Amino acid sequence: MEIEGRKIGIEFPPYIIAEMSNNHLGSIERAKKIIESAKKAGADAVKVQTYDADSLTIDCNKPDFIINSPLWKGKTYYQLYKESALPLKHTKELFDYARDIGISIFSSPFSEKAVDLLMKLDCPAFKIASFEAIDLQFLKYVAQTNRPVLMSTGISNFDEIEIGARVLKENNVKDIMLFHCISQYPAEIKDSNLSAIHRLKMVSDYVGLSDHSLDETAALSSVSMGACAIEKHFTLSRKDGGPDAAFSIEEDQMRQLKIKSLDVWTSIGSSRIFESENRPGKEHARSLYIICDVKKGEQVSGRNIRSIRPGYGLSPFYYDQVLNKLFRQDFEKGTALKWEYLS
Numbered sequence: 001m002e003i004e005g006r007k008i009g010i011e012f013p014p015y016i017i018a019e020m021s022n023n024h025l026g027s028i029e030r031a032k033k034i035i036e037s038a039k040k041a042g043a044d045a046v047k048v049q050t051y052d053a054d055s056l057t058i059d060c061n062k063p064d065f066i067i068n069s070p071l072w073k074g075k076t077y078y079q080l081y082k083e084s085a086l087p088l089k090h091t092k093e094l095f096d097y098a099r100d101i102g103i104s105i106f107s108s109p110f111s112e113k114a115v116d117l118l119m120k121l122d123c124p125a126f127k128i129a130s131f132e133a134i135d136l137q138f139l140k141y142v143a144q145t146n147r148p149v150l151m152s153t154g155i156s157n158f159d160e161i162e163i164g165a166r167v168l169k170e171n172n173v174k175d176i177m178l179f180h181c182i183s184q185y186p187a188e189i190k191d192s193n194l195s196a197i198h199r200l201k202m203v204s205d206y207v208g209l210s211d212h213s214l215d216e217t218a219a220l221s222s223v224s225m226g227a228c229a230i231e232k233h234f235t236l237s238r239k240d241g242g243p244d245a246a247f248s249i250e251e252d253q254m255r256q257l258k259i260k261s262l263d264v265w266t267s268i269g270s271s272r273i274f275e276s277e278n279r280p281g282k283e284h285a286r287s288l289y290i291i292c293d294v295k296k297g298e299q300v301s302g303r304n305i306r307s308i309r310p311g312y313g314l315s316p317f318y319y320d321q322v323l324n325k326l327f328r329q330d331f332e333k334g335t336a337l338k339w340e341y342l343s
Helices: 028-040 077-084 087-099 112-120 138-144 158-170 196-201 216-223 252-267 270-274 316-322
Strands: 015-019 044-051 104-109 127-128 149-152 176-181 206-213 231-235 285-290 305-308
Touching: 015 028, 015 158, 015 252, 028 044, 044 087, 087 104, 087 112, 104 149, 112 196, 127 138, 127 216, 138 158, 138 305, 149 252, 158 270, 158 285, 176 196, 176 231, 196 206, 206 216, 216 252, 231 252, 231 285, 285 316
Parallel strands: 015 044, 015 231, 044 104, 104 127, 127 149, 149 176, 176 206, 206 231
Antiparallel strands: 285 305
């Protein structure tokens, strides 16, 4: 699959996404600085969220609408989203800025209105957040864009993941990437369950990791297990606070993630190495050598050849095949044995 010409898949370097989320703290200028910082750190894309409080919930104080999670405990859903949303009027400005400085930008929409706005801005891909991945009507609406869809699976069981992916495919989405995700903020390493990546590959060829843990362990490990994209929440400084600051990484961490994930991907290489005739270090292996001066016509035997180091002669695999053959000419002790020396 591709997003703005950048090819994504296990045969390409990991696609690194800086998730701005709510770390803009309501400021368009801070949002631009986050985009610029992500670009400097080497991220392939910045992802934003396009919503307002009314598109996500209702203003209600009943117990169901009060959050119990530690980071936002005591707030109502409406209060949290009202405080953390960047006004929709700034969306175009963010897209324009990202394009001006040369970094891809796309978004997670949370309503049909947001999808329509993003399509006007030619959003190159859509990310479905974990909590929206079970809303099949919304998936159908996003699918109508015919853009690549990246979908997190943080709260879904396997049946729901299969159904969601099928809905997207049936509505003509050609490129679907499923993101393994643990919807804890922050997520504990012990809960990473990266083996889920292998199972998600049964549903889609493209699998990524949306990582809410505090370091790069899970992200780097996921690349070795076949993840072709990594999404990390990103901020200028955790000290600045904000709803997502506690599980966001900063510029230097993003830079290191980019470098190390590329190293991991590069180290995976290919199993075709077993087909090579000249693997690194082969010159230090054993091979067949003439161990004493021999005359033309002399018979090859265990008295005049041995398997020794280094590895410039015939492989020891051929020891039995060369026995009793005749030398074509005189050879000195220490000559690497070759087929053309024998008759």
